[in-house]
Amino acid sequence: MIEIRHLTHTYTSGIHKTDAIRDVNLTIADGELMGIIGHTGSGKSTLIQHLNALLKPTSGQVLLDGVDIFDSKAIALKEVRKNVGLVFQYPEYQLFEETVYKDIAFAPKNYGCSEEEIKERVLAAAKTVGLKENLLDKSPFALSGGQKRRVAIAGVLAMNPKVLVLDEPAAGLDPFGREKILYEVEKIRAQRGISVVLVSHSMEDVAAHADRIAVMHDGEMKMCGTPAEIFAQDQVLEEMRLDVPQITKILNALRKMGIAVPEDIFKVQEAADWILQNVPFTKG
């Protein structure tokens, strides 16, 4: 479990100071898929870099299973980073090894795993993110963008983290690629039972995959709750320059017409199925 308490971070350059995040409070339970959403520059990336102690807070705390991760006496930095795996925005730029295998093996090697264990972890991580085994001996630079991203995610998964944090894992991919990556993120959560933090500025993606959503706006956490709770407040969201997913708009319109649509439908396919089955005029 991760608890973020009164977290504030101020960047300083020259005489300019930027309050990137202010007094953020958030708890991520074990096994939960938490979506973080907010417009560009709202402080999402800054927030998540505190979760594995890459940034030190100006004030506030982050507790991992009750232990303050910035207290070097309580827990070593390397230990924090092993437990909280962080995948950066556009992670394909961090690849450097000759082969995909070696690149995924970088993290377990840093943590002193034996050769057998490394092999086991690499194969498992590659399988989870949907990389075929024949790619493992290729150079990571010869892969497609989506494949490179999978290699980078596998590289973090190979540490067997308790919490996986992904910063915009679907950014810059085509709609099909986006859906596949997000589906794999959900698969990781299901297979390994770990908590996942998913950062995105697409409402669609977060709504369809997250258990709870935290909304960031200008460095502050404005709302936090289940997708149904969040999207019920579509006016507030609009003021923050965020939009509810299109599918939710359609379902809301149906609700206004007096049709009792269940609260928990956010995936396009599910909504289509439900409408076909339950809305009278679409039959026949």
Add this chain to the structure above:
Amino acid sequence: MLKDITLGQYFPGDSVVHKADPRMKILITLVFLIGLFTVKSWLGFLPVLVFTVFVIRISQVPFWYVLKGLKAIAVLIAITGCFNIFLTEGTVWFQIGWLKATYEGLNLAGFMLVRICMLIVITSMLTLTTTPIMLTDGIESLLNPLKKIKVPVHEFAMMMTIALRFIPTIMEETDKIMKAQSARGADFESGNLLQRAKAMIPILVPLFISAFRRADELAVAMECRCYHGDQNRTKLRQLHFSGIDALAAVFTLLVLVFQFVIEGMTL
């Protein structure tokens, strides 16, 4: 850690010093550097010192920030100081073995210390208050006469502009890659020299790849806009010589006159 290097860095602000013509700032800096080397007595430093302190005040750059640049050359200062103290002939101050420290050496070392520090502070002030782009524009403009004798001034200035333009980008990228590799348990701080050098590979490989990619993209972008070097180019930012620059020039001359008067009196 990369952010600690202040020498050659720009400090954003909008003071008079920031707005002054870069050509004037370069010239004033050069004049003072030459002035510093002609100083022969302790009092001779006074006018330049007063002027420098004054400039720092109105530039709104904090004093500690300017002085931070001195940390980078502390070792150099210490070594030259030792050479001066021990290798100058004169009245013996104390002695370690055959090494004699002299009072004349101490005097000379102090003199050098002040001179080097002022040198660094003055040049830092130039780079702290002038964006790299303005700096190269200024240099290109000052070197313009050399074009007559077919020196490719514009091309050099362009190369310098591009190099300077990409320093912050590459620093930012280095920071990002270091963070990404730290997130995978990479350790850059412990181990012996060989291990540390090896630990740089995961940073350098992605950095080079992205630098080459950027260079490639930039070259294509320049070509697409028909960049042809210096032929018939006009500038987006025109340099303007204003009243403030004239005032600064007058001040500079006054400072120089004061320096010579003081030197003349004390000699």
